[in-house]
Amino acid sequence: MPIADNSQAKRYLKPIHLKGGGVLPNGVLPAPMEGVLSPAFCHALMQESQVGAWITPFIRISVSVPRRTRLIKAIDYFLETKLPLIVQLMGRDPDRLCETAKRFAEVEAVKGINFNFACPSKTVLSSGAGGALLSEPKLMEKIVQKSQQALPHLSISAKIRTGRSHAHEMEEIIPRLCAAGLDLLMIHHRTVNEEYQPCSQRKERLIKACALSAPLPVLLSGDIFNYSDVLECASIPYSTGLMAARGLIKNPFIISNIIESLNQGCEINSSDREKINFFATMLSFCLKDPQKYWSHRYYLEMCRRIFGQEHPIYDDLMSIIIKSRSPKIVMSFLEQKL
Ligand SMILES: Cc1cc2nc3c(=O)[nH]c(=O)nc-3n(C[C@H](O)[C@H](O)[C@H](O)COP(=O)(O)O)c2cc1C
CATH class of the missing domain: 3.20.20.70 (Aldolase class I)
Structure with a gap:
């Protein structure tokens, strides 16, 4: 455009x-x-x-x-x-x-x-x-x-x-x-x-x-x-x-x-799917040393801010983070979506 x-x-x-x-x-x-x-x-x-x-x-x-x-x-x-x-x-x-x-x-x-x-x-x-x-x-x-x-x-x-x-x-x-x-x-x-x-x-x-x-x-x-x-x-x-x-x-x-x-010279925007990829890249980094990098509060906040309630993945991702509190489980959920 x-x-x-x-x-x-x-x-x-x-x-x-x-x-x-x-x-x-x-x-x-x-x-x-x-x-x-x-x-x-x-x-x-x-x-x-x-x-x-x-x-x-x-x-x-x-x-x-x-x-x-x-x-x-x-x-x-x-x-x-x-x-x-x-x-x-x-x-x-x-x-x-x-x-x-x-x-x-x-x-x-x-x-x-x-x-x-x-x-x-x-x-x-x-x-x-x-x-x-x-x-x-x-x-x-x-x-x-x-x-x-x-x-x-x-x-x-x-x-x-x-x-x-x-x-x-x-x-x-x-x-x-x-x-x-x-x-x-x-x-x-x-x-x-x-x-x-x-x-x-x-x-x-x-x-x-x-x-x-x-x-x-x-x-x-x-x-x-x-x-x-x-x-x-x-x-x-x-x-x-x-x-x-x-x-x-x-x-x-x-x-x-x-x-x-x-x-x-024209507006370029990334897709919603690329946001999922971004979140997965964050998580894969975190999985290198979850003790040091994982905080379920941080990922909940980032999910809220990056995806927002309108994103199709939002509700499921929020509830997986809340229920599992495990970066591994959150990651395997995301892998299914990619
Ligand atoms: C969560 C959050 C943390 C911030 N932390 C800092 C900071 O450490 N140092 C700083 O100079 N500004 C900080 N800011 C202010 C931003 O750098 C920026 O100046 C302000 O949010 C306005 O820009 P925006 O409308 O693009 O958000 C922070 C803003 C937010 C939203």
């Missing part, structure tokens, strides 16, 4: 060059997702989709700087993929964040450090981290500046929302962060207080955010579910790419679908 002109949007296929020599092969990326980007999910994405780089889910740095071995353990499954990696840190203490960033900077695959100034979770906000920092622009600035000065040859980026309570807060936040030494910005168009509520101002907010941060590369986040969302993002001047989060869970092939759609 041919749709709108995609010549502009093809710029999202270009590599993004980071400070220090790291390169993201293109601007179509999986968004960081705590609790979702498990070893099995990442493994299946590597097999089935065209992921070119990762941004890890947040690593909380609160009372102390974790030891190097603990830090490496937190990212080991990303390292195994051999793809460029941006490690996301969340906290509010500039010294501890900087010290942690230095430890990660020694790892070859780590091409950048990203600070999470976006998370709207109540627990995170009550600790003054994540999105709470949007109300403290000077502290955010200090966090970025300190790490940038300590690691002048490493990419330092931030993931933000447009504000804590109002989108106009970005008018102060973005210039401050840029001046502090960011070389990449990731932005979700909602404010923290808006959580995930519907927002009709995505485009105008993102136009403003990209203009405020130009000429820095900017990755857009928020409500990227299909190719027309991609084309809308690409119509925003100075945007360099995008990151899919909920859209990636709903359609684990969204990265390759977007890349192929951009290449071919």
Whole structure:
């Protein structure tokens, strides 16, 4: 089905060059997702989709700087993929964040450090981290500046929302962060207080955010579910790419679908059957070491999110996971369906 002109949007296929020599092969990326980007999910994405780089889910740095071995353990499954990696840190203490960033900077695959100034979770906000920092622009600035000065040859980026309570807060936040030494910005168009509520101002907010941060590369986040969302993002001047989060869970092939759609100039979507294959690839990974990787709660949640109630396999798969709690039995059920 041919749709709108995609010549502009093809710029999202270009590599993004980071400070220090790291390169993201293109601007179509999986968004960081705590609790979702498990070893099995990442493994299946590597097999089935065209992921070119990762941004890890947040690593909380609160009372102390974790030891190097603990830090490496937190990212080991990303390292195994051999793809460029941006490690996301969340906290509010500039010294501890900087010290942690230095430890990660020694790892070859780590091409950048990203600070999470976006998370709207109540627990995170009550600790003054994540999105709470949007109300403290000077502290955010200090966090970025300190790490940038300590690691002048490493990419330092931030993931933000447009504000804590109002989108106009970005008018102060973005210039401050840029001046502090960011070389990449990731932005979700909602404010923290808006959580995930519907927002009709995505485009105008993102136009403003990209203009405020130009000429820095900017990755857009928020409500990227299909190719027309991609084309809308690409119509925003100075945007360099995008990151899919909920859209990636709903359609684990969204990265390759977007890349192929951009290449071919028409919308490409994977089939429902391919989702079954994806789930089976996750399970086959899990079967290598069920003690370590199996959690029936995680697979129930992923079944709910990947297939949704309308999918013909949904009811049976849910009930097999609940009743058996066994990855082997779930796998043999899926094999019959493939
Ligand atoms: C389950 C889940 C976990 C998330 N974890 C993180 C995280 O660790 N770090 C982060 O910066 N954003 C996180 N996010 C936010 C997403 O990266 C993204 O910015 C947000 O969901 C908006 O994009 P979407 O509309 O494509 O979901 C998470 C979102 C979801 C749904």
